[in-house]
Amino acid sequence: MILAALAYGPLPSAIDTFDRFHLTHPSWSDHARLHLLWLIFACSYLGLTAAYLAWRATPRSLEPLHQSARLGGLLLGAFFSAGIVKDAVGASFGPPEHFVRGFPIPVLHFGAAAATLGVGYALCLRAARSLPPETTP
Numbered sequence: 001m002i003l004a005a006l007a008y009g010p011l012p013s014a015i016d017t018f019d020r021f022h023l024t025h026p027s028w029s030d031h032a033r034l035h036l037l038w039l040i041f042a043c044s045y046l047g048l049t050a051a052y053l054a055w056r057a058t059p060r061s062l063e064p065l066h067q068s069a070r071l072g073g074l075l076l077g078a079f080f081s082a083g084i085v086k087d088a089v090g091a092s093f094g095p096p097e098h099f100v101r102g103f104p105i106p107v108l109h110f111g112a113a114a115a116t117l118g119v120g121y122a123l124c125l126r127a128a129r130s131l132p133p134e135t136t137p
Contacts, residue, residue: 001050001051001054001065001068001069001072001116001117001120001121001124002051002054002055002120003116003120004072004113004114004116004120005045005047005048005050005051005054005071005072005117005119007066007112007113007116008043008047008052008072008076008113008114008117009043009044009045009046009047009048009050009051009075009108009112010044010047010048010107012043012106012110013039013040013041013043013044013047014020016036016039016040017040019029021035021094021095021098022036023037023040043075046071046072046074046075047075049071050068050071050072050075050089051065051068053065053067053071054068054124055069056121057124058127059124059127059128059131060131062124062128065121065124065125066096069117069121072114072117073117074114076110076113076114076117079106079110079111083104083106084108093105093106093107094106
């Protein structure tokens with residue numbers, strides 16, 4: 001889950017900051033860059049928070065794990081929601097080099113992050129359920 005949080009949080013934020021199609025693109029307006037910076041910082045902070053929560057969870061204390069999974073679901077859901085409505089506002093997944101065999105790289109990236117998050121969450125829950133019940137003295 002920590003790897004998933006880094007994959008949907010700080011990693012794409014760093015890519016969007018430094019690649020030529022996003023923040024540094026010369027045709028973007030100053031105001032659009034401000035909104036992208038806002039998104040970059042929000043996703044980075046939320047991804048790092050989700051990673052911290054997953055790290056903090058224990059088999060006996062799963063609430064941080066649940067919170068981490070919820071944050072991941074919200075961030076990934078926001079991306080896929082944007083992908084669904086992108087045509088309505090004239091947006092796209094990017095130029096042809098952002099596609100592999102006709103499939104958008106961002107969808108592959110966030111799809112892999114979603115799968116990693118789901119598998120990690122399920123494995124953590126399974127491990128917690130396999131523990132013997134706690135006994136109180």
